[in-house]
Amino acid sequence: MTQPHRPRPERADSPELAAFRQLKAAQPELAGAVDMQVELFVMQRRVQARLSTPWLEFDAAWLARQLGEGRPILRFEEIPFEWGEFRTLFRQASEVLRRYDLLEPSDLDCVQELIRTGRPSRDDVASWYEETASRRIGRPSVVPSQPEAIGQVLALSARPFLARTVETLHQRVDLAPWTRPYCPFCGGDAELALVLRPGEMRLACGRCTGVWPFPEHACPHCDNRIPRYQTSYASRNGRYRLIGCDACRRYIKAFDARKADRPFMLDVDTIATLPLDAAALQRGYLS
Ligand SMILES: [Zn+2]
Ligand SMILES: [Zn+2]
Secondary structure, three states: OEOOOOOOOOOOOOHHHHHHHHHHHHOHHHHHHHHHHHHHHHHHHHHHHHOOOEOOOOOHHHHHHHHHOOOOOOOHHHOOOOHHHHHHHHHHHHHHHHHOOOOOHHHHHHHHHHHHOOOOOHHHHHHHHHHHHOOOOOOOOOOOOOOHHHHHHHHHHHHHHHHHHHHHHHOOOOOOOOOOOEOOOOOOEEEEEEEEEOOEEEEEEOOOOOEEEEOOOOOOOOOOOOOOOEEEEEOOOOOEEEEEEOOOOEEEEEEEHHHOOOOOOHHHHHHHOHHHHHHHHHOOOEO
16 A cells, blocks of 8 residues: 655755765765765655655564564565666666776676666566575575676665665664664665764664664674774764774774764765775774
């Protein structure tokens, strides 16, 4: 069941686009990455704005069981994909990545073959989605069925549909029982962390944009929860932190809401934190 369609036209002055402009002015070395992200962002938002609001009904007992057992709750068949829109976005997103030299010739061949044969099909997208959504529920991790770059293009194309669904779930699902390092909605990995106040942290999913609570001193990679096993560094403007885990030597980047003059914006903050990856590498951490 869906609610009546409410169009939300893309505004040229959206807060994200203003933040992208500010970022480019402040850090001209990020201009190429910002330009690419803006192109993808505008494409994705255009699709997202046209989607009607999915209305999902969850049985309370089922929901409590899923969350308690660490199983993501968003099932593929509940995501309101529109396959024409999806394939258009797949073509456009791959074209953007090609222009910014992010696709190898073999990946490009693979993309073009998919497009030529009218794919990705519903089944292609379903298996891509399930590989991540199901890998956490007791099955051995699967080898992705497509090259990594194709997975990236699929993720960019699926993003508006996933984000639109998760947007409506945030208001209705109590995530308090969930403290896993992966997304309670789609099983995706944490892209960034958010530090809200001392003792209160959230993780944000790079796949569906879902946000969930996570213990402040836990590692989203190895899930170790040993106190004082983390080293945290602030960015020069204080808005971001690099949090390294001294157990697994991996790291997560965080948006520090206490030091920021605007709300968290996943698309913008992902690009703004790119310099922290180099800083992490210098300190011997792996992504
Ligand atoms: Zn997710
Ligand atoms: Zn760790």
